[in-house]
Amino acid sequence: MKSEEKNIKVALVGNPNVGKTSLLNHLAGTTLRVGNWPGVTVEKKEGKTFYNGYTIYFIDLPGIYTLEPLSEDEYIAYRFLTEEPPDMILNVIETPNMERDLFLTAELLELGIPMVLVLNMIDEAQKLGVDVDTERLEELLGLKVVKTNGRTGVGIKDILTAIVETYEKKITPKEIRYSEDLERLLTSLRESVKETKQQLIKKLLAHKEYLHEIERLYGKPAQQVIRENRFAFAHGLYNEVVKRKPITSTDITTLLDRFLLHPYIGTVVFFLIMFILFKVSFDFSKPFMDWLDGFLNDFVSPALGLALIELGMPDLVLRFFSEAVIGGVGFVLTFTPLIAVIYLLLSFLEFTGYLPRIAFLMDRVMHRLGLHGKSLIPLLLGFGCNVPAIVATRTMESKRDKLLVIAMIPFMSCPARLVVFSFFAITFFKNPALVIFSLYILGIVIALITAIILRKTILRGSLEHFVMELPPYRLPTLRLLFGVVWVYLKDFLYRAGTLIFAVSILIWLSMNLPPGVEKPEDSIAGKVGKALIPIFEPIGIKDWRVSTSLIPAFLAREIVLSSMATIYLAEGTKKKEEFSLSESAKEQLFGLLSATKEAFYSLINPLPRTFEVSEEYSNLRSVVSKSMDELSALSFMIFILIYTSCLGTISVMWREAGKKFALGFLIYSFLMAWLSAFIVYKVGSML
Amino acid sequence: MNLEDVKVGAKVMIRDLKGKEEVIRRVEAMGLRRGRSVEVLQKLGRTILLKLNNSRIVISKDIARNIYVE
Numbered sequence: 001m002k003s004e005e006k007n008i009k010v011a012l013v014g015n016p017n018v019g020k021t022s023l024l025n026h027l028a029g030t031t032l033r034v035g036n037w038p039g040v041t042v043e044k045k046e047g048k049t050f051y052n053g054y055t056i057y058f059i060d061l062p063g064i065y066t067l068e069p070l071s072e073d074e075y076i077a078y079r080f081l082t083e084e085p086p087d088m089i090l091n092v093i094e095t096p097n098m099e100r101d102l103f104l105t106a107e108l109l110e111l112g113i114p115m116v117l118v119l120n121m122i123d124e125a126q127k128l129g130v131d132v133d134t135e136r137l138e139e140l141l142g143l144k145v146v147k148t149n150g151r152t153g154v155g156i157k158d159i160l161t162a163i164v165e166t167y168e169k170k171i172t173p174k175e176i177r178y179s180e181d182l183e184r185l186l187t188s189l190r191e192s193v194k195e196t197k198q199q200l201i202k203k204l205l206a207h208k209e210y211l212h213e214i215e216r217l218y219g220k221p222a223q224q225v226i227r228e229n230r231f232a233f234a235h236g237l238y239n240e241v242v243k244r245k246p247i248t249s250t251d252i253t254t255l256l257d258r259f260l261l262h263p264y265i266g267t268v269v270f271f272l273i274m275f276i277l278f279k280v281s282f283d284f285s286k287p288f289m290d291w292l293d294g295f296l297n298d299f300v301s302p303a304l305g306l307a308l309i310e311l312g313m314p315d316l317v318l319r320f321f322s323e324a325v326i327g328g329v330g331f332v333l334t335f336t337p338l339i340a341v342i343y344l345l346l347s348f349l350e351f352t353g354y355l356p357r358i359a360f361l362m363d364r365v366m367h368r369l370g371l372h373g374k375s376l377i378p379l380l381l382g383f384g385c386n387v388p389a390i391v392a393t394r395t396m397e398s399k400r401d402k403l404l405v406i407a408m409i410p411f412m413s414c415p416a417r418l419v420v421f422s423f424f425a426i427t428f429f430k431n432p433a434l435v436i437f438s439l440y441i442l443g444i445v446i447a448l449i450t451a452i453i454l455r456k457t458i459l460r461g462s463l464e465h466f467v468m469e470l471p472p473y474r475l476p477t478l479r480l481l482f483g484v485v486w487v488y489l490k491d492f493l494y495r496a497g498t499l500i501f502a503v504s505i506l507i508w509l510s511m512n513l514p515p516g517v518e519k520p521e522d523s524i525a526g527k528v529g530k531a532l533i534p535i536f537e538p539i540g541i542k543d544w545r546v547s548t549s550l551i552p553a554f555l556a557r558e559i560v561l562s563s564m565a566t567i568y569l570a571e572g573t574k575k576k577e578e579f580s581l582s583e584s585a586k587e588q589l590f591g592l593l594s595a596t597k598e599a600f601y602s603l604i605n606p607l608p609r610t611f612e613v614s615e616e617y618s619n620l621r622s623v624v625s626k627s628m629d630e631l632s633a634l635s636f637m638i639f640i641l642i643y644t645s646c647l648g649t650i651s652v653m654w655r656e657a658g659k660k661f662a663l664g665f666l667i668y669s670f671l672m673a674w675l676s677a678f679i680v681y682k683v684g685s686m687l
Numbered sequence: 688m689n690l691e692d693v694k695v696g697a698k699v700m701i702r703d704l705k706g707k708e709e710v711i712r713r714v715e716a717m718g719l720r721r722g723r724s725v726e727v728l729q730k731l732g733r734t735i736l737l738k739l740n741n742s743r744i745v746i747s748k749d750i751a752r753n754i755y756v757e
Binding site: 065066068070071096097099100103104128223227231253257261263359360361363364367466467468469470471472 | 708709720729741743746747
């Protein structure tokens, strides 16, 4: 047998919330990868496993209720199954809602693709008194049926056995029989034995005379007749194989919903959960991020430098590796703990079933702003850091809602901006708190304006129809949570990480080329900064040193201060310190321990620490206060607030919404920033 | 009577669904079909929370208005 014949391609299909992700996590383990379906922002999960000499590839299709392509998700599933049919369909059914799920099964059976039926959440079904006769079900449909519990992983092996058996014995499901007249008409359309029921139905719907004939026979439109036949199939099959013992027990979901969906109590609980989410994700990961940053810059970088000196490398090469490469890697890695924690907490909220409930609870407020109820979480997270906030939009189903929120998030002012604001506000203003607060408000206003512009132009559409299922509360296993977090983290490092790394290298080069530059003024960045002055002059920035500092600040806004310090004070970045490998290693170890201690301590501390700002750059303060005035400082702060001078944000935007959207947004934010700063500066000059 | 007018806590039987074809298809596939009995669990703003067999479904009131019940 040739090796390529030993591959089986399996597509997971099922309604939303049936536990496909959980099953896939058990089936494919660490081989699981996420990506997007071509050209769309809908998520695609893939993985593989080896079993009995076969490589079984799993492709997860979006959760859908029907194969009639109405939404983007359904269109993706429909196109995949009809255009590049897999070897097999793994139809996952939420057993407690089996009758509803069997409607999709009917549509899938029409495709004539071999199938294995998975009755998932069998434990929940048993609690509800739903007892399925699997043997009878196998006999009626002519396929293998497996009972599983996606939470514990019971039945996973049986799925693999069933897949291989179905493949080897070439088991194909029996054809569904619909009502007599419909079957007669379908048969008369058949031209070859190979045609599937789905193809025959498609043909029938394209023939006018057949449509009239059905209307005459049934007194209803053909579409409706076919749908009712599928429902009848699902209903009949369900009654045939399910024995129901009515069990009355107070179910935990009803109980929890009484509080969590209560208009007042529920809202309070939501903000409490949001606070904890905020606190844990930002405060907890901050000490680790700081430590990681220090570890790379104060330990790995000088250690590498030492090694390169030994090898006799020229100075520029040496600095390229120890500053640019290590710096770039470090910059990517500093986001990692933050992203991991956000993914972990969001996945937890999603798998427990709380996330869709927020949409229901918050819809009252959010729909007035033309936004989906779910968009509140990413928007609030934006105040902690825009990067994970954009990442958090992945819980939104509709592409329109998702893009809308992604375009609003960057205007939520983050702590990186606060660092810059507090420096300038304290240097130039008598009442810095008021200035900073106004900037936060301005950010929100710009976000709302952006949403209005987008809704009137490229993201038209209405929120009118709102249909959503609220799954029962379920407790996810740690195995599932960590599995999923690892999958997303890998994807972040691979896709956003490479971009962040590449751009950070380019920026370093612009500051250090041509070779042998001593003063920042002579570097490429300095020249660009000077050339940019005509653009910045109308908003009150007349000093090339300020415009040049914006170039490295594209990495992250707070860098504007350190690069201003470098340029203004011409301090030079080279630190000639004694470096001892063993001493430093010891220091780093203690640093990690104290970071861990600090992380856990911040969990107990009720106040958010993310907003604490430490006093730095006192030398810079006196120099800057001479080269700028109040008004140009205010204009500069507004510019920094609105312009998305943040490589991390643009990179995740690139990943979540595409290249065009990310670059378009970057330009938009620059124009908005310039315009706002210009208005404030001009109005201020007149007063 | 339509589903929007049903009081919280009441159980009703669906008689007919009207309105846009694509909306009907969607809610039918989710289980809201003729002959099914649903319980109104909660009304909040412009949405209604329903219980149908073992699933909970949220629909907006403009859809509920087109679902006739008894």
